[in-house]
Amino acid sequence: MSRKSSEEKSQADLFLAPARDWDELERVYGKSARTLKRYDQTGRQVGDPCPLEEPEKMPDWWQKHMKQQVPAVILAAAKGKAAPAAAVEVKSEPVNEPDETPMDEPVGEDEMGLERTLERLARVEVQLSRKATKSGQTKAWLDTVSRMSTVAEKLRIEAVRVGKLLPRDQVEEAIHSFHGPVEREIRLLYREMCSVLGLPPSPEREAKWNEAVDAVFRKFSEEVLR
Numbered sequence: 001m002s003r004k005s006s007e008e009k010s011q012a013d014l015f016l017a018p019a020r021d022w023d024e025l026e027r028v029y030g031k032s033a034r035t036l037k038r039y040d041q042t043g044r045q046v047g048d049p050c051p052l053e054e055p056e057k058m059p060d061w062w063q064k065h066m067k068q069q070v071p072a073v074i075l076a077a078a079k080g081k082a083a084p085a086a087a088v089e090v091k092s093e094p095v096n097e098p099d100e101t102p103m104d105e106p107v108g109e110d111e112m113g114l115e116r117t118l119e120r121l122a123r124v125e126v127q128l129s130r131k132a133t134k135s136g137q138t139k140a141w142l143d144t145v146s147r148m149s150t151v152a153e154k155l156r157i158e159a160v161r162v163g164k165l166l167p168r169d170q171v172e173e174a175i176h177s178f179h180g181p182v183e184r185e186i187r188l189l190y191r192e193m194c195s196v197l198g199l200p201p202s203p204e205r206e207a208k209w210n211e212a213v214d215a216v217f218r219k220f221s222e223e224v225l226r
Contacts, residue, residue, distance in 0.1 A: 025052050030073045042066075055080070114155040121148045172221075183217050 020040070022033035029036060029052075036052060043050030046065055051057040055077035062070045125144045132141040190209045194201045 020052065028055060029077050114151055114158060118148065118151045118155060121151060179217055179220065183213065186213055186216075 022036065025031075025036050026033055039050045040052065042065060043061070048061065048065065051061055055074070057078075058074045059070045059078050062074060121144060125141065125148060128137065128141040128144055131137040187210060190206050191201050193199075193209075194205070199205070
């Protein structure tokens with residue numbers, strides 16, 4: 001293998017996420033798997049894998065890539081002291097860690113856009129709804145619901161602008177334009193049906209045929225525009 005190919009492979013290996021025992025790492029650091037995965041992602045993005053399985057190396061890695069001071073739990077883990085059970089973050093609660101998440105941390109393409117924003121707000125809304133009946137917690141929940149509505153409306157407007165979503169009146173017009181010729185042809189089949197079945201056509205039978213056709217196309221419209 002050429003030196004260039006070897007170097008390219010070495011660089012590519014940096015972006016392969018290792019198989020990790022996140023439960024065990026949570027116990028070691030007293031941090032949720034979500035937080036530890038952010039550290040892992042940062043390491044892969046800067047080309048210096050986060051040595052989570054080697055706690056003694058974590059302080060040096062942290063100082064290289066994070067602006068904040070090394071957290072006490074990482075220093076403790078580096079000295080071989082496991083985090084106490086009470087220190088482990090509760091997974092079911094919202095986790096706000098601005099002190100350990102640099103604002104200039106690289107952002108992935110899959111994190112951007114109104115759709116991802118709405119997904120994040122939806123997760124927060126569920127978490128806040130669990131405490132919304134407690135004193136002082138209702139406003140945060142209502143504010144999140146309001147923000148979700150605003151983002152959802154912006155997302156709808158953007159979808160219309162780029163052609164991913166059409167206004168209902170345009171959809172109805174397109175459907176009627178498509179169904180119109182089909183409907184006329186089916187109505188005209190009445191006399192051919194009478195001929196095939198050997199039945200004499202009559203205004204009464206034709207009226208019932210048209211009623212049946214009306215019901216079929218009414219159901220089509222209801223199903224499509226539901």
